[in-house]
Amino acid sequence: MVRLITHNMLACHVKNCTKDNFPLVFSEVELVIRESEANYDFLRRFMPKLDWPALVDTARSLGDETLPDDQPEEWTDEQLQALHHVLMEMHVEEGNMTCRGCGHVYPISNGIPNMLLAEHEVGR
Amino acid sequence: MLTSSFVCPATVSRPSKVSKMPLYVLRVCMEHATFRIPSLLSVAQLYGFSIKFISEDADRGIVVIELDDDEDVDKLLERGTLILPAGEKLPPDPYAKPSSDLRLTMLSTASRLLAQADSYDQLHAYLHEHPEGLRPYLDKNFKFFVEGINHRIPSSRQRKSIDAFEQHGYTGKAAMKDPEVEFIIYEEYDLNEAHSHEKSHRLERDGQFRQVYFCVKMGESRARPLIQAHSVKTRSYYGNTSMEAEMGFLMAGQALPAPGKIVYDPFAGTGSMLYSCAHWGATVLGSDIDGRQMRGKGQGKGYVPGVYRAADQYGVRDRVLDCMTFDITRGPWRRGGWLDAVVTDPPYYRPPSRPYELVNLTRDLVLFARWILVPGGRLVFFLPTVSEDYDAVDVPVVEGMRELKWGEGSVQDFGKWGRRLITMEKTADDDGARPSFDDSEAVEVDSGAKIPGHFQFRERYHEKFTPRLQPSSSAASPGPET
Ligand SMILES: [Zn+2]
Numbered sequence: 215m216v217r218l219i220t221h222n223m224l225a226c227h228v229k230n231c232t233k234d235n236f237p238l239v240f241s242e243v244e245l246v247i248r249e250s251e252a253n254y255d256f257l258r259r260f261m262p263k264l265d266w267p268a269l270v271d272t273a274r275s276l277g278d279e280t281l282p283d284d285q286p287e288e289w290t291d292e293q294l295q296a297l298h299h300v301l302m303e304m305h306v307e308e309g310n311m312t313c314r315g316c317g318h319v320y321p322i323s324n325g326i327p328n329m330l331l332a333e334h335e336v337g338r
Numbered sequence: 339m340l341t342s343s344f345v346c347p348a349t350v351s352r353p354s355k356v357s358k359m360p361l362y363v364l365r366v367c368m369e370h371a372t373f374r375i376p377s378l379l380s381v382a383q384l385y386g387f388s389i390k391f392i393s394e395d396a397d398r399g400i401v402v403i404e405l406d407d408d409e410d411v412d413k414l415l416e417r418g419t420l421i422l423p424a425g426e427k428l429p430p431d432p433y434a435k436p437s438s439d440l441r442l443t444m445l446s447t448a449s450r451l452l453a454q455a456d457s458y459d460q461l462h463a464y465l466h467e468h469p470e471g472l473r474p475y476l477d478k479n480f481k482f483f484v485e486g487i488n489h490r491i492p493s494s495r496q497r498k499s500i501d502a503f504e505q506h507g508y509t510g511k512a513a514m515k516d517p518e519v520e521f522i523i524y525e526e527y528d529l530n531e532a533h534s535h536e537k538s539h540r541l542e543r544d545g546q547f548r549q550v551y552f553c554v555k556m557g558e559s560r561a562r563p564l565i566q567a568h569s570v571k572t573r574s575y576y577g578n579t580s581m582e583a584e585m586g587f588l589m590a591g592q593a594l595p596a597p598g599k600i601v602y603d604p605f606a607g608t609g610s611m612l613y614s615c616a617h618w619g620a621t622v623l624g625s626d627i628d629g630r631q632m633r634g635k636g637q638g639k640g641y642v643p644g645v646y647r648a649a650d651q652y653g654v655r656d657r658v659l660d661c662m663t664f665d666i667t668r669g670p671w672r673r674g675g676w677l678d679a680v681v682t683d684p685p686y687y688r689p690p691s692r693p694y695e696l697v698n699l700t701r702d703l704v705l706f707a708r709w710i711l712v713p714g715g716r717l718v719f720f721l722p723t724v725s726e727d728y729d730a731v732d733v734p735v736v737e738g739m740r741e742l743k744w745g746e747g748s749v750q751d752f753g754k755w756g757r758r759l760i761t762m763e764k765t766a767d768d769d770g771a772r773p774s775f776d777d778s779e780a781v782e783v784d785s786g787a788k789i790p791g792h793f794q795f796r797e798r799y800h801e802k803f804t805p806r807l808q809p810s811s812s813a814a815s816p817g818p819e820t
Contacts, residue, residue, distance in 0.1 A: 215646075220623070220660040225672040236672055250656045256598040256621070263676040308639065324641050328629060329664035336668045 215246070215305035215325035218276075219260070222269050222301075224327075226313035226320075228335045237268040238311035238320065240275055246305045252298035254291075260301075261285070273300045361392060361451040362411055363524065363553050364401040365485075373588050373748045374401065376761065378414065384594045385413045399487040400526055400551065402451065408556065411448045415557045417591060417618065449522050449553035458502060461550055465506055475554065478510045481517035483555075489527040492544060499523055520555040568613060574644075574651045585750065586614040592718040592761045593679035595620035600659065601679040604666035604706070607631045609645035611681050612661075616654035620678070629663035667702065667775035674709035674769035681718045701734040704762065705773035708738045711764040716742075720750075720757045738766030 226235035266285040273281050280296040289297075311320040311327060320329050366374060375391065378401075382389040387410045392402040405411060452471045455461035465472055482503070484496040491499075500523070510518070525547040568583040590611065595601055597619035603611045606624030608631050616622045624645065626632055634644030642650075649655040664670060684699055700721060707717035717739065723732060733741050739762050748759040 215660065217660055220662075223672050223676065224670045227668060227670040248656070253598055259598065260676070263673070265672075324633065324637070324639075324643050325646070325661075326629060326632060326643055327660075327662050329662055329670050330627065330629075331664075331668060336665075 215248075215307060216311075216322055216327050217302060217306075218269060218272055218304055219301040221272060221306075221311070222264055224311075224329070226315060226318055227329075228313065228316050228318050228331060231313060231316040231318070234315035235313055237265070237272055238313055240272065240306060241310045241312060243276060243309035244307045245276055246307050247303055248305055250298075250302055252295060252302070254294050254298075257294055257297055257301070258289070269300065273304075276304060276306075278304065359390075359404045359406065360408070362403050362405055362556070363449050363451050363522075363551055364403065364414070365448075365487075365524070366399060366401055370584070370588060370748075370750065372744075372746065373759065376742070376744045376748055376759075377417075377588060377591050378403070379744070380591050380594055380761075381414055381417045382410075384417075384596060385410070387413070398526065398529070400524060402454075402551075408450070411450075411556050415448055415559050448557055448559075449555045451551060451553050453552045455550055456548075458499065458550060461552055462502065462505065465552070469506070472506055475519045475521075476506070476508055476510065478518035479513035479516075480508065480510050481513060481520045482523065483520060484523045484525070486547070487524055487526045488529050489525065489543065489547070490540065491525060492541070495544060522551075522553045522555050524551040524553070525549075526551070568617075568652065574647050583610075583614070586610050587617075588748075589681060589683075589718055589720070589759060590614035590618065592759065593620075593681045593716050595679065599678035600676070601681055602677050602710075603682045604669070604680065604703075605682045605685050606645070606661060607683075607685070609648060609658075609661070611683065612645065612658060613648060613652050613654060615679075615681060616649065616657040617652060619657070621657050621659050623659045623677075624661040625664055625666060625669070626661075627663070627665040632661045632663070666706070671710060674772065675712055677710050677715060678712055679716045679718065680707045680711065681716075683720045684722075700732075701736070702773060702775050704734045704736045704739055706775075707762065708736055708764060708766065709770055709772055713764055713767045715764045717760075717762040717764070719760055721760050722755060722757045733760055733762075738764060738768075738770060740765050 221237065221240075224236075224238060226238060228235075264285075270281045270283060273279075278300055281300060282293075286293055305325065306322055307325050309322050311322065312318070313320075318331075318335070320327055322328075364378075378389060387406060389410070390404040392404055393400070453461050453464045453468075455464060482500040484491060484499055503521070525545075526549045527543065527547050568586070590601075593601055593615060595615040595618040599620045600623060601612075601615040601620045602623040602625075603609075604625055606612060606626045607628075609624055612622040612624050624632065632643055632645045633641075634647075636643075643661070645661050646655060646658065649658045680703075682703070684703065700719075703719060704717065707715070711717065721732065742761045742763055748761075749756050750759070
């Protein structure tokens with residue numbers, strides 16, 4: 215159940231991979247929507263930590279078009295609900311996350327992504 | 339009063355008022371005494387009220403505190419894991435025989451103090467002189483409860499103690515069911531005299547209490563029953579490293595978990611820490627180098643990993659943001675400055691991917707927290723240590739992080755070794771640099787320098803903690819000679 219809020223905080227960490235290592239690109243995705251109660255305070259507090267373009271692109275790649283291109287300065291409840299849906303309710307249960315920089319594939323199974331690297335890939 | 343370097347907003351003294359602040363009595367369990375004050379302070383800090391300790395001796399089953407008002411008591415009852423609720427079998431009270439004859443029908447939790455004295459004569463005299471405290475309750479249907487702390491009071495004398503309160507002019511009726519007010523009388527005895535189970539000794543000692551407290555009951559702990567509810571024994575998924583529920587909740591409490599906050603365990607294992615933090619409303623994240631710990635045995639499409647099954651059982655599945663497999667020292671986090679707390683029990687007991695000296699692991703953990711926490715965020719972790727070698731220098735000193743320590747700190751003592759619960763706060767306003775986790779540099783032990791108590795902990799654990807040779811004869815804590 216990789217959620218997009220988590221995905222937005224993850225980058226490829228293969229050794230010497232510093233270009234285009236974020237965001238990771240989803241493929242072969244099995245998406246599950248689980249409704250949950252929104253906490254707008256939480257969302258407002260977290261907004262400055264988000265990489266907005268990456269979030270919008272990723273949401274669109276998964277078929278959700280509700281987010282605007284630019285991060286709103288003033289949020290309506292409707293926009294907050296859309297953000298909540300994208301960040302918290304979309305769960306990637308199966309699939310891959312691929313680095314655009316080095317091509318490394320991080321597989322997701324049963325909702326748990328495997329981000330372990332082989333010994334020759336580690337280091338920054 | 340308290341001597342401590344721990345300056346917490348909760349202890350900042352208020353301007354003195356003419357009217358005395360209400361005092362409250364907390365009946366607390368004797369276990370984990372060094373966790374008491376930090377736990378209570380954390381609840382106070384989380385909800386933003388002040389708490390002043392009138393008595394805080396570690397050897398007492400009672401803590402007397404001063405609060406601004408009754409509402410604050412409710413917060414303590416919500417989260418006070420160490421506060422005893424009614425009907426709980428007494429924990430290791432040395433006086434308690436391991437048999438069923440010690441059945442307390444009611445153990446108080448939090449109550450408002452009406453009077454406190456050395457003797458019943460003094461207590462009643464005080465109540466006559468200050469009738470205003472008792473007056474609002476006199477016409478209510480009431481119930482009395484008498485409890486000896488570190489002592490069992492014969493029922494005949496319990497009766498006598500209750501009857502003596504008639505002199506204050508009660509007009510309400512005694513009501514065993516649904517009383518409007520419950521009075522509690524605590525007789526507090528010295529712990530060190532509580533060894534004998536002999537009936538003769540008990541009778542001799544009866545009435546020789548140190549202090550008697552007369553209180554109105556306010557409520558019972560709602561946190562204490564959680565320990566039973568979250569017991570590893572009934573958990574749908576757990577491993578041999580799962581933390582016992584009580585310690586899990588004590589640890590979680592130090593992270594100030596609350597709705598809207600994100601708490602992260604980078605050594606999540608089977609997820610014990612995640613459930614207790616999530617219970618108090620936090621959103622939680624976990625990672626572990628060993629994915630099998632989080633998944634459990636099954637696999638294939640549709641399989642629900644163990645951590646999510648247990649989270650379901652506790653009704654907190656939606657608060658588990660994600661669980662991931664990776665090595666925190668090679669972690670994929672994109673940026674710092676976004677987590678409210680890092681809570682973890684570092685894996686000194688299982689082999690990591692590569693040799694990782696615990697001294698380095700601890701230092702790296704603090705550096706990692708310095709980077710990834712929001713300003714004011716907390717790092718809470720266990721530091722295993724060989725008791726005789728421990729010294730305060732063992733907690734890594736990192737710019738931008740400070741230890742919140744009460745007295746000698748919170749220790750779970752297992753004899754030859756123990757583990758200290760370390761609580762640190764991020765004082766820096768910036769994220770700073772991403773930590774390198776570069777553990778290539780050896781830990782240098784100069785002759786004459788203090789060796790941290792957790793140095794080579796894993797090796798020493800397997801050597802059963804035979805004392806190590808101190809580099810200097812002037813070491814502050816000489817071990818037993820071999
Ligand atoms: Zn890459």
